[in-house]
Amino acid sequence: MQVIKVCFFVLSSFLFVAQARSGLRDQFLQLDGEAREHFIYQAVSEGQAFPSWNEFVPVTVSAKAHTLTFYVSPDYLQLGDEQEFFWAPLQYFSVKKLMASLGVLIPTAKMVNLIYRQAELKIWSKTMSDGPEMSTSPIFLEHTDLLLAQLKERGLPYPCHCLSAGHKKDYVLTKRLLERPNREAIYGWFRKDGSVIQPLSLVHNDRWVDYSQGFRAVSRKVLLDGVERPLEEILRHPTLSLLVSDEGPIDVRKIFSNWPSFSPGLELH
Known part of the structure; x- marks a missing residue:
């Protein structure tokens, strides 16, 4: 499988690395709310996401006489390393900041479906009880444990360093965010039979988060018929957008204020 290594960071904090090696999970367990958001944001900003998270993998779609390949992180955001790791849900408010600082996007609902269909490892969704606890760090970690237990029962090694999908709701791009800019759009979470639990909602x-949500990064560069193009241009194109969107064109620049643009711009035909 082709892998694109996305170099987000040049330097990592020695102090944070030392802390991560001596009980990252225990630190996370003690945090909630804004303290947890800051912890996750700092961890990712200092390069402490799971090592393979920035090794983007390809997903390809062919339609309308075109072939498009886009590149995504192989799993939802995790913190830690091979010895100690966990999925780390965070608010969409924080996701937007990470998207801007890392120079990445999130998928559309159609892209989520494409990712799931092409995933080498399909992890079945695992629901937990509703209530205030669903937004707490102990439940976040328990959900990680339940997913890993499922994989162990199925005899599937993990981490697999492969495209994995199904086990979290994605934050997604949708033109509906133009009308509701302070909301989050979520979609996905696949059952064993491949059906979706969470329709687009x-x-x-954008300050809500619970154990079921995940951040999958998408590269802003794609290959259209073998030629590199910006994903934003594809998304807002009247016909090419149909390769990755069931809603038609989506203008990312209008959804996100102060969004960094590709230069020079590329005109698509």
Whole structure:
């Protein structure tokens, strides 16, 4: 499988690395709310996401006489390393900041479906009880343990260093965010039979997070018929957008204020 290594960072904090090696999970367990958000954001900003998270893998779609390959992180955001790691849900408010600082996007609902269909490892969704606890760090970690137990029962090695999908709801791009800019759009979470638990929804504001949500990064560069193009240009194109969107064109620049643009711009035909 072709892998693109995305170099987000040049330097890592020695102090943070030392802390991560001596109980990252225990530190995370003690945090909630804004303290947890800051912890995750700092960890990712200092290069402490799971090592393979920035090794983007290809997903390819062919339609309308075109072939498009886009590149995604192989799993939802995790913190830690091979010895100690966990999935780390965070608020969409924080995701937007990470998207801007890392120079990445999130998928559309159609892209989520494409990712799931092409995933080498399909992890079945695992629901937990509703209530205030669903947004707490102990439940986040328990959900990690339940998913890993499932994989062990199925005899599937993990980490697999492969495209994995199904086990979290994605934050997604949708033109509906133009009308509700302070909301989050979520979609996905696949059952064993491949059906989706969570239809596209903007029910929550961008400060809501629970154990079921995940951040999968998408590279802003794609290959269209073998030629490198910006994903933003594909998304807002009247016909090419149909390769990655069931809603038609989506203008990322209008959804996100102060969004860094590719230069020079590329005109698509």
